[in-house]
Amino acid sequence: MTWEAFNIIGTIAFAVSGALVAMEEDYDILGVVVLGLVTAFGGGIIRNLLIGVPVDSIWQQGLLLKTALVAMGIVFLLPSGVIQHSKKWLNLFDAIGLSAFAIQGALFASKMGHPLSAVVVAAMMTGIGGGIIRDVLAGRKPVVLRDEIYAVWAMAGGLIVGLGAADEPLELYSLFAGIVIMRILSLKYKWKLPHRAIRPS
Template identity: 65%
Template sequence: MDWVVFSIIGTIAFALSGAIVAMEEDYDILGVFVLGLATAFGGGIIRNILIEAPVTMIWNQGSLLKISLIVMTILFFMPEGWIWRWKSLEAFFDAIGLAAFAIQGALHAVKMGLPISAAMVAAVMTGTGGGIIRDVLAKRKPVVLRDEIYAGWAILAGIAVGMGFGQTTFELMLLFAVVVVLRMLSVYYKWRLPRRYISRVKHGQGGNKSM
């Protein structure tokens, strides 16, 4: 039951996220569906490839596919003002999707009897893989590689589940809430991982040399 709840929450949040990005890039309705489905299911497909789970499992998720198509269709025909209201809460719903999918991915790895390292990878790929695919298809820099701390919270969820935390519904909901809160705090306070920028032009070699 926990697995189903997390899957539904993550699927809706990420499908809507992908659909909105598609509309921002002026894609047609087919592009909206493609980008939304890629965001909602792309991370799970990548996860299954990495932990050697059957990729064809996606075809057993007919109910989630239907849910995705329904919510994206509703969104597509919504008044623009309503969509902008959703945009104002985008970070929050994205945090919900990240937490739900990261936990779901880690649970999947643990259920297969894989070590904690696999749980971490499964959490990160399930939580962020769809967003990476979405941004690449929309020709944007992936949020996970440049935005406030993002994948780090998925790693945290993977470590927790891999170490045995999440055996009860209460523990899973607590972990879910912690990841969402940490993600929102990182957005609000703009927490970022260390970064270093290197100029594309080597110092001392820019500009035209005088003859």
Template identity: 50%
Template sequence: MSLEILNVIAVSAFAFSGAIVALSERYDIFGTFILGIATAFAGGIIRNMALDVPVVHVWEQGYLLYVALITISIVYVFPKSWIMFWDRWNIYLDAIGLSAFALQGAVFAVAQGFPLGGIIFAAILTGVGGGVTRDVLAQRKPMVLHQEIYAVWAMLSGLMVGIGMIDVQSEVQYYILFILIIGCRVLSYHLGWHLRFRDLYRL
């Protein structure tokens, strides 16, 4: 049940984020739905392809596809004055999607019997895949390649699940990690944390 709730949260957050970016870039209705759906599902598809496990295509996502479509539809009818407002707050939606999908990817890899490296890899790909796809399609600089710490938080999620620090059978621990990763991502954005070694050298 926890994983299903987290999937709904992740799909909603990334579909919302993708649709907002599309509208801020003046995409039409078709482009808005394509970008919203791609943001919501690309991470899982990329992960499965990289791990050589069966790919669950977009049209096979069941109720999650309807969650994404409904979310995008709601965003599309927003007043135009709301779009730039939500685009400025997109960092929070992105943080929610990153955390939820990274955790989902780690749990998926554990269920598939992958070792620690595979669990971390799955968490990173699932967590950042949707955001990277969104930014590339919108011709924006992908956050994962930007100076801010981004993929590190997905990696941390996979590491904590992989080494057993978090028992994914415990709903309390599951949601603690989910909230922790969101908090870390938001803090790294507002405090300007990054991994540029030239700046560390100056210190």
């Protein structure tokens, strides 16, 4: 049930995130649907490729597909004023999706018996994969390639799950909240990873 809960939370959060980005870029309703779906399911597809799960397993997730479509439909039909206000919450939806899918990906890989390194990679790719595809399709620089801290929180969640430090539902939900909070704090206080720019002389 905990795994399913994170699946649903992540799907809704990333579907809404993709829909909001599509509307910011003035895409039509088909663009909203496409961007929302790739954001919600792109990370899981990449994870499945990495850990040996058949890619066509996505078609067995009918409930999640319907959930994503309903979430995007609600966002698309909201009044303009509400949508403009909702855009301010884009980073929160992104943080929720990142956290939920990172934990879900880690649990998936861990239950399959993969080593710690695979659990961490599965958490990272599940958490950031959909967002990368979304940003590329929207013509934006992917968040994970900026110097702000993003993928690190997904990797940290995967490490904690992989080490067995979060097994019980309460521990997992606490980890979920912790990743969301750390992601928001890193945005608020502009925490950055070390970077170096090479510019032509």
